[in-house]
Amino acid sequence: MSQQRPGDSSGRHAVPALPDLPEATVARLPEYLRALHNLAEAGNDTVSSEGLAAAAGVNSAKLRKDLSHLGSYGTRGVGYDVALLIEQIEYVLGLHQRRAVALVGVGNLGHALAGYAGFGSRGFRIAALFDADPSRVGERINGLVVQHIEDLPEIAAAESIAIGVIATPAAAAQSVADQLVAAGVTSILNFAPCVLSVPEGSTCARLISPSSCRYFRSTSTARHR
Numbered sequence: 001m002s003q004q005r006p007g008d009s010s011g012r013h014a015v016p017a018l019p020d021l022p023e024a025t026v027a028r029l030p031e032y033l034r035a036l037h038n039l040a041e042a043g044n045d046t047v048s049s050e051g052l053a054a055a056a057g058v059n060s061a062k063l064r065k066d067l068s069h070l071g072s073y074g075t076r077g078v079g080y081d082v083a084l085l086i087e088q089i090e091y092v093l094g095l096h097q098r099r100a101v102a103l104v105g106v107g108n109l110g111h112a113l114a115g116y117a118g119f120g121s122r123g124f125r126i127a128a129l130f131d132a133d134p135s136r137v138g139e140r141i142n143g144l145v146v147q148h149i150e151d152l153p154e155i156a157a158a159e160s161i162a163i164g165v166i167a168t169p170a171a172a173a174q175s176v177a178d179q180l181v182a183a184g185v186t187s188i189l190n191f192a193p194c195v196l197s198v199p200e201g202s203t204c205a206r207l208i209s210p211s212s213c214r215y216f217r218s219t220s221t222a223r224h225r
């Protein structure tokens with residue numbers, strides 16, 4: 001029984017590339033990651049497959065099989081190394097790349113999101129804030145200055161924005177999604193209570209409440225056109 005690091009000394013990666021993993025396994029990885037982060041925050045260095053399965057809400061045989069696809073088998077009598085498993089799953093999900101996020105709509109929710117430290121510890125970097133309200137433009141939040149939404153294309157290109165977070169009223173969300181897509185953003189996380197239409201090849205996940213806040217794991221909340 002052994003656990004391997006995401007990259008070995010030869011520079012090759014010990015875990016398979018994302019397309020080689022079963023889709024159902026990939027869909028469960030964010031749940032394992034969320035459970036592992038909770039375990040780490042509670043001070044656990046190791047976790048048994050049963051413990052992690054219970055925390056993630058799956059059965060332990062399924063969890064062991066999923067993690068074996070990552071080359072992670074745990075250590076008999078010890079379990080999985082929590083930090084290492086976080087690293088492996090983040091690698092597979094591409095979260096080690098610290099993707100640049102643009103947050104659009106800096107009202108009540110946007111302010112809270114802009115100050116949320118969890119983005120940074122989970123592979124995301126809020127790189128730009130946008131709003132349409134001139135009275136909000138220029139405001140500094142957590143070291144970033146709120147920009148006007150009209151400046152999105154230029155700033156998205158300059159900051160290599162990969163992900164857009166929409167925290168506007170529902171009435172503005174589709175137009176904001178269109179502007180994000182036009183600016184080259186292919187992954188959208190939508191907090192507004194509406195279903196958005198995005199082109200084929202883009203993903204859009206909607207968060208219904210903070211307790212449902214997970215990673216980008218669903219495309220079913222968007223219509224493709």
Ligand SMILES: NC(=O)c1ccc[n+]([C@@H]2O[C@H](COP(=O)([O-])OP(=O)(O)OC[C@H]3O[C@@H](n4cnc5c(N)ncnc54)[C@H](O)[C@@H]3O)[C@@H](O)[C@H]2O)c1
Pocket residue numbers: 104105106107108109110130131132133136149166167168169170172175176191192193208209210
């Ligand atoms: N407040 C919450 O706890 C909460 C929780 C879950 C979901 N939501 C949803 O999140 C969204 C935001 O909620 P809120 O309470 O922060 O609203 P809010 O009215 O305080 O903030 C919305 C912000 O979006 C900006 N905006 C409007 N149109 C825009 C556009 N076209 N481009 C850029 N910015 C634009 C506004 O100027 C404003 O600053 C809503 O859709 C709400 O239903 C809110």
